[in-house]
Structure formats: C-alpha cells, structure tokens
C-alpha cells in the first residue's frame with residue numbers, strides 16, 4: 447500500500463492526502479514531523495534528508511519528497527490521475543504555473559500569518575510581521591481572484607493547481623484576520639468545500 451509520512455496538520459501533507467482521496471487510492475499515513483518528531487531519525491533521513499514532511503513511499507519501495515513532485519508523480523502513475531493533471535501542454539503549463547506560484551509566492555506570507563496566530567503563544571507573537579504578511583497575502587489573493595473571472599477553478603478545470611492552493615485558501619478564510627471582499631475567491635473556496643476529500647483532509651480546524 448502507498449505510505450504517506452507526515453502529520454495531518456501539515457499543509458503540504460494535506461495536499462497529498464487530498465489527491466489520494468480524490469482519486470480513491472488506498473493509502474496509510476504515518477505521523478512524523480512537528481510534535482511527532484521522527485524526521486531526524488536515520489531511517490527517515492535516508493528517505494528524506496530535508497527532515498520535512500510529506501514523504502511518499504510506494505509499495506515497490508520508491509520514495510519521494512517535495513509535495514508538488516509527489517502530486518505530479520501520483521497523477522502520472524495512478525488510475526484517474528490524468529483528470530487532475532491534463533496532458534495538453536498549455537493546460538498542463540497553466541496548472542504548473544499556479545503550483546509554482548503556490549510555493550514561490552503565497553506560501554511564505556501565509557506561513558507567517560498562520561504560525562504567528564495559530565502556533566505561537568500570544569505573548570511571543572510578532573504582530574507587525576503578521577500584519578505585513580497579511581497585506582502581502584491579500585495582494586496575492588487579489589491576483590487569484592482576478593484569475594477566477596469566468597473560471598470555476600484556478601486553472602479552469604479542477605486539478606493539481608487547486609490542490610496545491612486549497613490549504614492556503616482554507617487558512618485565509620479560517621484565520622482571525624481582516625480580509626478584503628473577494629467574491630470570486632470566496633466562490634472558489636465554496637466550490638472546493640463541496641468536495642468530500644477537501645473537507646476531510648484540508649478544511650479542518652486550524653492546528
């Protein structure tokens with residue numbers, strides 16, 4: 447059976463669990479990272495020298511880290527995966543651009559807001575840094591909101607770009623912060639919430 451190493455509260459682990467569930471692929475998950483530790487043990491380091499989660503282990507022993515590499519690999523190898531990762535060059539590039547944008551642009555400001563407000567004791571919070579990150583994230587979410595004009599999902603059809611961004615989108619709407627009214631972004635979030643696998647693995651209480 448496919449094994450996913452990583453705590454369920456990790457936004458990067460969530461992406462992998464969501465895709466596997468979306469494709470109805472059986473898997474097991476093993477807690478690692480955060481309070482669970484394990485990622486600095488020698489056996490884990492042999493699979494993933496970054497001491498991060500997720501790490502994917504296939505039944506034939508192949509191991510892979512980097513959440514988006516895992517998403518692409520699963521789509522290429524698992525039944526039904528093409529539906530989430532189209533082969534036509536432009537459609538694929540559209541999906542990949544938003545996947546790269548997730549890691550290169552929205553990841554960092556969302557990480558700062560989330561860690562400040564959810565994982566840092568109140569007395570130790572750097573609220574000015576969180577406010578700057580909120581402003582930066584909102585500027586980026588406006589770009590996503592504009593992209594959603596005339597589209598149900600961020601790259602047109604539902605797929606990996608939505609799965610890459612969906613965890614950050616949930617956090618944006620679930621965090622106790624001010625948010626500009628961005629109706630297309632909200633509509634996209636509501637459409638993702640209609641998907642059982644998103645509700646099961648991603649749109650969960652923040653922790």
Ligand SMILES: N[C@@H](CCC(=O)N[C@@H](CS)C(=O)NCC(=O)O)C(=O)O
Pocket residue numbers: 456457458459478479480485497498499500511512513514549
């Ligand atoms: N770019 C990597 C980032 C992996 C990463 O930083 N994961 C975080 C959790 S979201 C992590 O492992 N943090 C340390 C820990 O949980 O112990 C990916 O997309 O997989």
